[in-house]
Amino acid sequence: MSETLKRLAAVIESRKLANGGDPDKSYVARLFAKGDDAILKKIGEEATETVMAAKDARVSGDKSKVLYECADLWFHSMVMLAQFDLTPQDVLDELARREGLSGIEEKASRQ
Numbered sequence: 001m002s003e004t005l006k007r008l009a010a011v012i013e014s015r016k017l018a019n020g021g022d023p024d025k026s027y028v029a030r031l032f033a034k035g036d037d038a039i040l041k042k043i044g045e046e047a048t049e050t051v052m053a054a055k056d057a058r059v060s061g062d063k064s065k066v067l068y069e070c071a072d073l074w075f076h077s078m079v080m081l082a083q084f085d086l087t088p089q090d091v092l093d094e095l096a097r098r099e100g101l102s103g104i105e106e107k108a109s110r111q
Ligand SMILES: N=c1c2ncn([C@@H]3O[C@H](COP(=O)(O)OP(=O)(O)OP(=O)(O)O)[C@@H](O)[C@H]3O)c2ncn1[C@@H]1O[C@H](COP(=O)(O)O)[C@@H](O)[C@H]1O
Pocket: 008, 011, 012, 015, 025, 026, 027, 028, 029, 045, 071, 072, 075
């Protein structure tokens, strides 16, 4: 896993209230204190903002907002993973499991 993701996952974990996270000082601890609905709402917002940034980038040619919004989306997804005691490595493991398996073949195998 990338060292950046590993460090960020560790910081997020440290912000859990059970690990001493303080909602008065930490944005992540505040999200954990608010619970599932607040975390999931942020993911919905950031996903929508990512889509809008990508649509805008097609018109303006400026891709910087796509990166910015996608980073927000990844970050909040990492908070959600931690909320469920999952890690970015778990997601990478799932992607590795799918490696080489065509999405078209996988879909056909479900029918
Ligand atoms: N990567 C991030 C990160 N990306 C985005 N954000 C915050 O996520 C929020 C994004 O919400 P919006 O863009 O919708 O802005 P907003 O309107 O201010 O947000 P809301 O009031 O609606 O929640 C902002 O408050 C951003 O500052 C982040 N906050 C923290 N991190 C990382 O998490 C670490 C721990 O943060 P704290 O727990 O705050 O110490 C930090 O050191 C960073 O590495």
